[in-house]
Amino acid sequence: MxxxxxxxxxxxxxxxWNPRYFFKDYFNDDEKMEYFLENIAQDEWNIEQDKGRPLAEGTEIQVKKFPEWEKEIRAFYDNWTIMLKSxxxxxxxxxxxxxxxxxxxxxxxxxxxxxxxxxxxxxxxxxxxxxxxxxxxxxxxxxxxxxxxxxxxxxxxxxxxxxxxxxxxxxxxxxxxxxxxxxxxxxxxxxxxxxxxxxxxxx
Structure with missing residues (x-):
């Protein structure tokens, strides 16, 4: 070969890299954190940004879909560097x-x-x-x-x-x-x- x-x-x-490095302390509630990452800021959503969609556009799309989670959604990319642990x-x-x-x-x-x-x-x-x-x-x-x-x-x-x-x-x-x-x-x-x-x- x-x-x-x-x-x-x-x-x-x-x-x-793992969003849990930020959201574990943010939520201080593992069940709520997992619900958010599986249903609101899920992989399929993040992948669209990895595919070239602007972060700001992706954030606004998700905020419109889930207005009750606006604060958490905006926190995702605002705290992205914390998710990149090492x-x-x-x-x-x-x-x-x-x-x-x-x-x-x-x-x-x-x-x-x-x-x-x-x-x-x-x-x-x-x-x-x-x-x-x-x-x-x-x-x-x-x-x-x-x-x-x-x-x-x-x-x-x-x-x-x-x-x-x-x-x-x-x-x-x-x-x-x-x-x-x-x-x-x-x-x-x-x-x-x-x-x-x-x-x-x-x-």
Missing amino acids: NIKNIIFDFGGVLMD DIPQNVEVLRKLKNTDYHLFGLTNWSAETFPYALENYDFFQLFDGKIVVSGTEKLIKPDPKIWHLLLERYNIRAEESIFIDDNQKNIEMAQSLGFNTIHVLPDTDLKQKLESFGVKI
């Missing part, structure tokens, strides 16, 4: 080691174009990608739409079969596999170094 490229998702792989150190360490090898590093992330610059400015490891990052909010495409992988392949002139795609989302992993990528599904207990080495990657 001739692996040349390693492609990282960010959230859940290199970054620990990097995931053991996986970032693997990334740093890969930088000193011959493998080409890429990012492919579902992330709002408005919030991603904060991460870029505050976490130096993003510089290891040398700008080779495809952001869903910028491209108006989002995983698991196969078009976003095709865009990555064409933009950087790389081949799926020579690449390993790393993500924490099962649907994204399945789509990448169907497109010919080698994949690593990252879970909280995944040893990323070991998984990469199982593909013959030397770190």
Whole structure:
């Protein structure tokens, strides 16, 4: 197997982002918090912002739908940086080691174009990608739409079969596999170094 490229998702792989980091203290009531995140500020809503819809527009749409939750909805993006708790150190360490090898590093992330610059400015490891990052909010495409992988392949002139795609989302992993990528599904207990080495990657 001739692996040349390693492609990282960010959230859940290199970054620990979760709205509960803010809303746990905000609500001080886990049941109410889970209701809000499952029914009001749900993933499907946040994904539209990751797909390129402006944060302000997304906020107004949801406030109109759920006026009784206006304060909480507005708090979501106002406190987004608190939800971005930290990097995931053991996986970032693997990334740093890969930088000193011959493998080409890429990012492919579902992330709002408005919030991603904060991460870029505050976490130096993003510089290891040398700008080779495809952001869903910028491209108006989002995983698991196969078009976003095709865009990555064409933009950087790389081949799926020579690449390993790393993500924490099962649907994204399945789509990448169907497109010919080698994949690593990252879970909280995944040893990323070991998984990469199982593909013959030397770190």
